Amino acid sequence: MKIPEISLPRVVILGGGFAGLNIAKRIDTKHYQVVMVDRHNYHTFQPLLYQVATSGLEPDSIAYPLRKTFADKKRFHFRMAEVKSVDESTKIVQTSIGDIRYDHLIIATGARSNYFGMxxxxxxxxxxxxxxxxxxxxxxxxxxxxxxxxxxxxxxxxxxxxxxxxxxxxxxxxxxxxxxxxxxxxxxxxxxxxxxxxxxxxxxxxxxxxxxxxxxxxxxxxxxxxxxxxxxxxxxxxxxxxxxxxxxxxxxxxxxxxxxxxxGVMGAPIQGLNASKIGAANRIIVNTKCEVEGADNVYAVGDVSLMATKNFPKGLPMLGSVAMQQGTMLAKNFNAMAKGKKTREFKYKDKGTMATIGxxxxxxxxxxxxxxxxxxxxxxxxxxxxxxxxxxxxxxxxxxxxxxxxxxxxxxxxxxxxxxxxxxxxxxxxxx
Amino acid sequence: MKIPEISLPRVVILGGGFAGLNIAKRIDTKHYQVVMVDRHNYHTFQPLLYQVATSGLEPDSIAYPLRKTFADKKRFHFRMAEVKSVDESTKIVQTSIGDIRYDHLIIATGARSNYFGMxxxxxxxxxxxxxxxxxxxxxxxxxxxxxxxxxxxxxxxxxxxxxxxxxxxxxxxxxxxxxxxxxxxxxxxxxxxxxxxxxxxxxxxxxxxxxxxxxxxxxxxxxxxxxxxxxxxxxxxxxxxxxxxxxxxxxxxxxxxxxxxxxGVMGAPIQGLNASKIGAANRIIVNTKCEVEGADNVYAVGDVSLMATKNFPKGLPMLGSVAMQQGTMLAKNFNAMAKGKKTREFKYKDKGTMATIGxxxxxxxxxxxxxxxxxxxxxxxxxxxxxxxxxxxxxxxxxxxxxxxxxxxxxxxxxxxxxxxxxxxxxxxxxx
The missing domain is CATH 3.50.50.100 (FAD/NAD(P)-binding domain)
Known part of the structure; x- marks a missing residue:
């Protein structure tokens, strides 16, 4: 049975980093039409950027074309564009290639360098x-x-x-x-x-x-x-x-x-959001379901979001593993909502951290x-x-x-x- | 015995393409001090550029750092610089990083696109x-x-x-x-x-x-x-x-x-050369020993040179194989000169040509x-x-x-x- 795409609620994901990628991979497009917007046409594996900078790896090795990732996913659309701002009242995201209407907006725009005003x-x-x-x-x-x-x-x-x-x-x-x-x-x-x-x-x-x-x-x-x-x-x-x-x-x-x-890094939220939702380090305050409270169907995940939990009362750290897990959780919640099931709260599972020196x-x-x-x-x-x-x-x-x-x-x-x-x-x- | 480098005649090679590379590889630095100048710090394998352009290969695969190529070669010096002009009377090459004196100058600057004045x-x-x-x-x-x-x-x-x-x-x-x-x-x-x-x-x-x-x-x-x-x-x-x-x-x-x-391509000779030595397609006219006639110890090899032979009275084609063979020949002649032996004339050996369509x-x-x-x-x-x-x-x-x-x-x-x-x-x- 071909599902008429037009009748599905549209989920717009801003950003193809760890969080956005995991949502898009796991969200069930039988129930949603998904549009991902990123200013690059590829996902960057940020943990290895330093090896590109020091001549160890070529850039093509740590990036992956987003269109290719989702080539087999139906009702998924990728748009290479710069996000300009969001208008919550009309549910529209303004981008460099025009306006994109959303039913659900997921902000996964990550972080940028923080120079602390210097x-x-x-x-x-x-x-x-x-x-x-x-x-x-x-x-x-x-x-x-x-x-x-x-x-x-x-x-x-x-x-x-x-x-x-x-x-x-x-x-x-x-x-x-x-x-x-x-x-x-x-x-x-x-x-x-x-x-x-x-x-x-x-x-x-x-x-x-x-x-x-x-x-x-x-x-x-x-x-x-x-x-x-x-x-x-x-x-x-x-x-x-x-x-x-x-x-x-x-x-x-x-x-x-x-x-x-x-x-330092700080969140890179988009223009047009109600300013009161921005917390420390320019991150968007969310509840434990990645929902931006007070906003209608707006979510934030990954580095750009600030989620306080029992173990991290000041907010979860800006880590790839947090972003991935939040993305997975949010996709599951979307799938649950579509079936009228209960959604769950985020629990961070620390799988460990590592660093290489040489x-x-x-x-x-x-x-x-x-x-x-x-x-x-x-x-x-x-x-x-x-x-x-x-x-x-x-x-x-x-x-x-x-x-x-x-x-x-x-x-x-x-x-x-x-x-x-x-x-x-x-x-x-x-x-x- | 350490050879006092300063007393050796200095060969300056302009360009690290096929011709320049082959000269530098084969010239005997017991007899010469060699300086190679290129505006890139790598040799480009031009025949595969089209695969980089069509997403088939990453750029790092078809380029090779010139310093690395000659890491073990004594009395060889690489200089990453833009060549500005040559002064034949004082035997000096002007570059973006200053003047370089030469005893022998080898011009291997290759070709550039020819738009025929459009x-x-x-x-x-x-x-x-x-x-x-x-x-x-x-x-x-x-x-x-x-x-x-x-x-x-x-x-x-x-x-x-x-x-x-x-x-x-x-x-x-x-x-x-x-x-x-x-x-x-x-x-x-x-x-x-x-x-x-x-x-x-x-x-x-x-x-x-x-x-x-x-x-x-x-x-x-x-x-x-x-x-x-x-x-x-x-x-x-x-x-x-x-x-x-x-x-x-x-x-x-x-x-x-x-x-x-x-x-179309045309030679990319350097400024300051006597204009009468420039032939068709902006190439530098050389004899069958790659010598620029009338000039003192100036040579041109590869695409930038125009060498007429019996089989190619209008000049050899601008091909990588010609450049490589000319480079080898010239290096051998330099080595022969150092030993007081006879130098030889260039004979192009056509090893075949090929092209891939798909x-x-x-x-x-x-x-x-x-x-x-x-x-x-x-x-x-x-x-x-x-x-x-x-x-x-x-x-x-x-x-x-x-x-x-x-x-x-x-x-x-x-x-x-x-x-x-x-x-x-x-x-x-x-x-x-």
Whole structure:
């Protein structure tokens, strides 16, 4: 029996990240027509962006075309568009390709970098939230070394080879580790004329320790790994200003051409929502069913949502696993509603967290077991391979990793993009 | 014994294409100090650019970092820079990173698109000579379909889905075939809402047949393959104008959003050379030893050089195989000179030419044997895999091809770059 699509309630999902993807996969389109809107035509596997930035993986390996994901799903429509705003009274989303009417609106627009109001830092730092930003960062890192080669001023040369990473969470730690491996394994053969002892990697973190969301064991181990790999750690330290030349922290000034911002993220909600629904870190306040209270059939999931639970009274952390689980829960609730069944509240199941620092060096926190080192590293790789979308992506990523493991080499050090950061010009999140 | 590098004659190679690469690989740096200058930090395997443009391969697979290629070569220096001009009197090359002195100058700067003075076409057509151009083309192709989706005007929709390729040489033929396969194999699942019968691929060629540099058998077969795959062939036809909306050919007007220029190339010599040394198609006239006559220790190799031989009185064709063989010859001559031995003249050895049109459809001309079809296709793939630089690149390319073969699917259809062609603005060759 062909279901007349027009008569079904229309669910509009804004964003094809972990949350949006999981909803779309699980929602039953016998009962709903689904429209997904994203400004990219692909899903990005954000946990591996840092490997694109450090020449370890090619961008195609960690992205997956959204149309392809849902090619077999009936009554599913993908729209590549920029979301402009929402009008709750008429139930319309305004986008760059026109208005889209909704019956149910799911906001899964994720997070963006939070510079805490420091305009200079925003203007001059490199973010790493999207595929294109990671590619830009890759080119910038390599271009700095090309520039350093022709630099006669020894201080300027050192400044070009100094990288300051702000934020000691998983992204910052993994990036610092990857840069440290570039320094010892790859760059000496590429730039024999440079004295790579002058390459410095600084990791700045406002909290007293790295990976503060993980266990003490993980923090301590990661700290030791990074220290061994020659990363300068600045705990209890925060960045105050950056003019593109020198990073000013609460502890000291660090002359550096590159400041990578992995410190803070904030929700990226859409315009037009009633402002009173926005909570801390710009996230949309939802109840435990991801419903935006007071709004009519509007939901928020993943990083952009702020859901307080018993264990997390200040809101669940902005993690991929939370986004995935919320997406699954919301899809199930939609399916239940369609059948007149009871909907359920969200319960976060902590499946563990992990971070890799380098070859044979990772930390894994499982709910009842914490470990680190070589086995943790292989665990990290296996889990991330399995989480990647698409068999081809897994194979290509596996080859790249195996290659790097056997040859101590990163294959993809091409400067493909022109260096597009213009100092003194604020990059629009959507512009890059 | 450490050779004091400073006392060796310095050979400066401009360009890391097939010719420059082969010289640098084979020149003996016991006798010369070698400096290679290229505006990219990688070598591009140009024969496969069309697969990057049609989502078949990722850019990292067909490029190889030049520093890595020569990591073990002593007295070899790579400089990533834009060449500005040469001053023959002082033996200095001016570049974006400063002056470089030479004792021997080898110009291997290759070719660029030749629009035969048609400024409108240059302004509005897409070239496909570099990796970034191919990536831009990929994004443009896919973005056209995204746009077509929201287009209510049926003529405009058809115009967005019309692709005109100018030039029936290997590049044009291979690109037309790849687009035809996208049309039948990939796009119908990605865009079920579009009527893909409206997608048209036109191949425009001024000569009476495609692949006119190959055998009659190859031309005839390629013509039949393309015809079967639904490509519109316009022989004896040339493009007269293109305003970005409608292609005006000598036969008819074709409304098309995309015009891909694979028609003509011309040498890309450097500024400052004595103009009298420039011959047809902007190529530098050389003798059979690649020497620029009348100039002091200046050589030109590959596409940028114009060498007349007995079999090719108007000059050797602009082919990768010619460039490679000339590079090898010149390196050997340099090595011979260093030992006081006799240098040799260039003899082109035609090892055959080939082109692929699609799955199980290729044409191969060997000197004494011409064949086409499935075996030719596998031959084409094998030869191109072997020619690719780097084991990792071969493995990843093989996987992508095997995947495409088994799944009738192109994996990499990401719109990663913003569509950067601004109609009405001439793209600088070096700008993209």
């Amino acid at each position: 305009e200079n830092v925003e203007r001059n730092a490199m973010p790493m939230k999207t595929l294109t930003q990671s590619l830009d960062l890759r080119s910038l890192i390599l271009q700095n070394f090309e520039k350093a080669l022709y630099c006669n001023d020894i201080n300027e040369q050192k400044r070009l080879m100094t990288f300051v990473i702000v934020g000691g969470g998983p992204t910052g730690v993994e990036l610092a580790g990857a840069l440290a491996e570039l320094k010892t394994q790859v760059l000496p053969t590429d730039y024999p004329d440079l004295d790579l002892r002058d390459m410095e990697i600084h990791l700045v973190e406002a909290a007293p320790k790295v990976l503060s969301a993980m266990s003490d064991h993980a923090s301590r181990k990661a700290d030791r790994f990074l220290d061994k790999m020659g990363v300068h750690l600045w705990m209890n330290t925060f960045v105050k200003d950056y003019d593109g030349q020198t990073v000013i922290t609460s502890e000291r000034e660090i002359p550096a051409e590159t400041l990578i911002w992995a410190a 070859r044979n060096r990772a930390v894994v926190d499982l709910p009842f077991y914490k470990f680190s080192g070589t086995f943790a590293w292989f665990t990290w790789m296996f889990v991330h391979l399995m989480l990647l979308a698409g068999f081809r992506n897994r194979v290509v990523t596996f080859i790249n990793w195996a290659w790097g493991y056997l040859r101590y080499d990163q294959a993809n050090r091409l400067i493909v993009r022109t260096y597009r950061r213009n100092k003194g010009e604020v990059l629009e999140q959507n512009d890059v | 400024e409108n076409v240059e302004r509005n057509a897409m070239p496909m000579k570099t990796l970034t151009q191919s990536l831009d083309l990929r994004s443009l192709i896919l973005q056209n379909f995204e746009k077509a989706l929201y287009c209510n005007d049926i003529n405009e929709q058809k115009r967005l889905m019309t692709f005109v390729i100018v030039g029936g040489g290997p590049t044009g033929v291979e690109l037309a075939g790849a687009l035809a396969e996208l049309k039948t194999q990939v796009l119908p699942t990605d865009y079920p809402d579009l009527d893909l019968r409206d997608m048209e691929i036109h191949l425009v060629e001024a000569a009476p047949k495609v692949l006119s540099a190959m055998s009659d058998h190859a031309s005839r077969k390629a013509d039949r393959f393309l015809d079967k795959m639904g490509v519109h062939l316009w022989m004896n036809t040339f493009v007269k104008d293109y305003d970005g909306q409608t292609v005006i050919t000598s036969e008819r007007e074709i409304p098309a959003e995309t015009l891909i220029w694979a028609a 799955r199980n459809r290729a044409v191969v001309d060997l000197p004494f044997y011409k064949f086409s079809g499935t075996f030719a296709w596998f031959t084409w793939m094998f030869v191109h895999l072997m020619l690719l630089a780097g084991f990792r690149n071969r493995v990843v390319t093989f996987i992508n091809w095997a995947w495409g073969y088994l799944r009738y699917d192109q994996a990499n259809r990401l719109i990663v770059r913003t569509y950067r062609r601004n109609k009405g603005e001439v793209l600088e060759q070096n700008d993209v």
